Amino acid sequence: MFRLTTPSKLKKAGIVGMNKRNAFYIAHNNPRKNYPRVDDKLLTKKITEEIGIAVPAMIGVARTQYHVKQLKQFLSDVEKFVIKPSKGSGGKGILVVVGRDGEDFVKPSGAIINIKELQHHVSNTLSGLFSLGGKPDVAMIEELVEFSDVFDGFSFEGVPDVRVIQYHGYPVMAMTRLSTRESDGKANLHQGAVGLGIDIATGKTLKAVQHGQPVTHHPDTGRDLSELNIPLWHTLLCLASSCHEVTGLGYLGADIVLDKNKGPLLLELNARPGLAIQIANGVGLELRLKLIEKEINVQRTAEERVNYSMQAFC
DSSP states (O other), X not given: OOOOOSHHHHHHTTOOOHHHIIIIIITTTSOGGGTHHHHSHHHHHHHHHHTTOOOOOEEEEEOSHHHHHTHHHHTTTOOSEEEEETTBOTTTTOEEEOEEXXXXXXXXXXXXXXXXXXXXXXXXXXXXXXXXXXOOOOEEEEEOOXXXXXXXXXXXXXXXXEEEEEETTEEEEEEEEEOOTTTTTOOOGGGTOEEEEEOTTTOBEEEEEETTEEOSBOTTTOOBXXXXXXXXXXXXXXXXXXXXXXXXXXXXXXXXXXXXXXXXXXXXXESSOOSTHHXXXXXXXXXXXXXXXXXXXXXXXXXXXXXXXXXXXX
């Protein structure tokens, strides 16, 4: 865990700050014309499915207020699902439903919401309340992933995910984000989820943080976080790496979930992945990014890039 007090020590440790991320790694490697491929989650799902990347199944899309009125009937036989804004960011506007209580809906926290509250949420989504720039949006309704048994006790309701930051298709750093009661079942660090660093070479977990502070056990379940290791690690990294060609973005975050029956599924992509992943790993990004810069012009497949990273960062 970093206990650094001066800019020179941070630089020596290879810590990438927001200014460096934005002005260099994002500005120089992410063509703005390609941003819609990741900022629009509905478009992301379409273009990744076209090349065979596995994603959670779509139940439907609410595009108009007329669709909002139809939600009661449309969802009458659906017990678990996730509603998310297509152009949202930072986990805003994501509504997770883990069960039903009669005609009402149960959130991961155990809170109950009725159909009118759900319709109001979707209506707000369409109006752009949760979208980037407040622009009108659509509400995606996806099946709730049945996460792998390996996460039992490591996450409170919701669906834990794995974020992989890649540079020109090379995985350079990863962490799993574990939902908590505070985060309301969402794998979002800003909302109180736990970030647990993952060794790129092995899939073994490293350090854990919540609100930027070190933790050793899950705050709700009490599970020892050091006991978690991620299965199908090579497959998961290959899925993340394969997103490079379809997006045309050099600096990219891929959020992946592990379904107990379907294996790794791409949840979403991010052109501006956060930097807290460095704290969860206890390592700065800079040295890894500099190493990959020497490999950018080498022609490799997604699997070959993954193999390179697993050897380079062991």
